[in-house]
Amino acid sequence: MRPLSILLLSDGRPGSYHLSEGIILAIQLYRPSVVTRLDVRRRGWSGKVLAVLVNAGMPPRWLLKIVHGIDADALPPVDLIVSSGAETLAANIVLARLRTVPNIFYGSLRWFRRDDFALVLTSYAQHAKGNRHLMVLKPSSAVADAVPRLEAHQLGPKQPPKVAGLLIGGSTRGFVFTEDYWRRLAEFAALTHKTYGTRWIISNSRRTPPAASDAMAATTASIGENGASFIDVRKAGSDTIRPLFQQAEAVVCSGDSSTMISEVVSAMLPAVSVTPEQYHFTREEDAYRRYMIAKGWCQNVPISELSPQRFLLELDRIEPLKTNPIKELGATLRDRLPELYQE
Numbered sequence: 001m002r003p004l005s006i007l008l009l010s011d012g013r014p015g016s017y018h019l020s021e022g023i024i025l026a027i028q029l030y031r032p033s034v035v036t037r038l039d040v041r042r043r044g045w046s047g048k049v050l051a052v053l054v055n056a057g058m059p060p061r062w063l064l065k066i067v068h069g070i071d072a073d074a075l076p077p078v079d080l081i082v083s084s085g086a087e088t089l090a091a092n093i094v095l096a097r098l099r100t101v102p103n104i105f106y107g108s109l110r111w112f113r114r115d116d117f118a119l120v121l122t123s124y125a126q127h128a129k130g131n132r133h134l135m136v137l138k139p140s141s142a143v144a145d146a147v148p149r150l151e152a153h154q155l156g157p158k159q160p161p162k163v164a165g166l167l168i169g170g171s172t173r174g175f176v177f178t179e180d181y182w183r184r185l186a187e188f189a190a191l192t193h194k195t196y197g198t199r200w201i202i203s204n205s206r207r208t209p210p211a212a213s214d215a216m217a218a219t220t221a222s223i224g225e226n227g228a229s230f231i232d233v234r235k236a237g238s239d240t241i242r243p244l245f246q247q248a249e250a251v252v253c254s255g256d257s258s259t260m261i262s263e264v265v266s267a268m269l270p271a272v273s274v275t276p277e278q279y280h281f282t283r284e285e286d287a288y289r290r291y292m293i294a295k296g297w298c299q300n301v302p303i304s305e306l307s308p309q310r311f312l313l314e315l316d317r318i319e320p321l322k323t324n325p326i327k328e329l330g331a332t333l334r335d336r337l338p339e340l341y342q343e
Contacts, residue, residue, distance in 0.1 A: 001343055004033040005076065009040045009083035009091055014206070015259050016085030019106045022139025023082050023121065026330035031341050036076055040068055040083070040091045050090040051111035060094035067091075072098055080340060086110060093117070102337055106139070119336055123262070124284040125291070134332065137325045138262035155250055155270060156316030157309070160196035165248035165269075167241075167260045168216065170207035174280040175256040181276045181303050182212040185254070186219040192308040193227045201244045203231040205257075245269070250315055255279060258288055261298055266325045270318040271298035274306055297321060 006024055010017040017037075024035055042050065045067050053063060064070040068091050078099055083092045084106040093116045096103035102118035114120055114132050121134050128135040155161055166189055171177045192198045202220060204213045213232060220230040231241055244251070251264040255275035264271035273289075281289065292298050299314040334341050 001031065004031050004340060005079045006033050006035045007075070007078040007081045007095065008035055008037045009081065009088040009095075010037055011041070011083075011085035011087035012039060013085060015257075016083075016088075016107075018140050018259070018263075019084040019138060020082045021141035022326060023084075023104055023106060023329070023333075025141050026139060026326050027080075027333055027340065029327060029330040030334050036078070038070070038075070040070070040088045042067060042087055042090070043069060047086055047089065047110050054090050054093050054116070055111075055113060060098040063094045064091065064098075080104070102340065104333075104337075119333070123258070123288050125287060126284055134336065136329055136332075137266055138259050139326060139329055140259070140263045140266060155312070155318075157312045160192075160308075160312055161198055161249035161315070163199045163201065163247050163249055164192070165244040165251035165264075166200055166202040166216075166253075167205070167244070167251060167257075167264070168203070168208050168212060168254045169205050169256040169260060170209055170212070170254075172207065172256050174282065174285075175276060176278045177209075177212070177254065177256070177276050179211060182209075182215045184303050184306065185252075185274065186215045188306050188308065188311070189228070189252075190219055190223055192311060193223050195308045196312075197227075199226070200228040201231065201248055202228060203241045203244055204233055205260075206233055207256075208233075252311070255300065258285060261289075261292065265292060265297045265321060268321045268324065270315050270320050272311060272314050272318075273298060273300045275300060275302050277303065 008020050008024060027033060050067060061072050064072050079101055081092055081096050081101060081103040089112050092103050092105055104119045105117050106121040108127060109120060114130055117132060119134060120132055121136050122128050123136060123138050125135060189200050193200060202216050204216060213234065217230050217232065220228040245267045248269060250270040252272045252274060253260045253264060255273045261271050261273055296319040299317055301310055301314060
């Protein structure tokens, strides 16, 4: 069987293209594929205006050239288009029309029509409407080689993790992180190592404020190289946290990112989210967090209540996934889009 030719449209944001990579990885488990990545920008055009133009059936080549600066004829042959992120919506649709191939999008469609996609993936039950929608855990390539940790469900006061991960993000809509939050989180990591001997693998993100990154770097240095390591994306880049997922038995996340928490859950690891003093979820985010907690995959702790002992109590309440959701997604995509798996 020849390799499937997949076009990944990227808005340049790791949070978006990691989702697309997770979808493609799920497909590749059942059919060999060759992936071409194309950066897409709207160049100042509003999403609402683009939706009107796309829904009105404006010529695809014109839209791609004027809006995105893309020469459609210069692109290689393609069997499938995959993307995530609002920047990519219009290009996803018009390229699929131009090449008459299936297309997959992860996320909210805003003003675009679901019938313009072969399949739309979402993690929000409120958006999973119609037979073209599929509700899934947020897919990610970061957990490609995740395997069940048979001992993970035993973690707790009687069995602290030997290695734990700490993923930190940054302030975003609805979340305000103070210097006190980062100080408490750093002190928690240091005290957990001192009390239980837990070794930490810590990683920041591109949204992490410099002061928080510096605090984590200082904490790592104070603990010592045998007790902690720091993956600093300012130096190492955004795609270098695989060692954390491969080595950690449990992961603590700052509470701002559902994607980070989903990656931990999908890696079949216990996830503990730590929320700041001030935060607010959208209705969709709140439902998604409650869904993961109700499933027993993760727990949430306010920063004011975080301690090594509370951390272990929360781990004792978590029952991680036993099967890799990327493999399950691959099987579902094969069932929903069988034409992609046939010569």
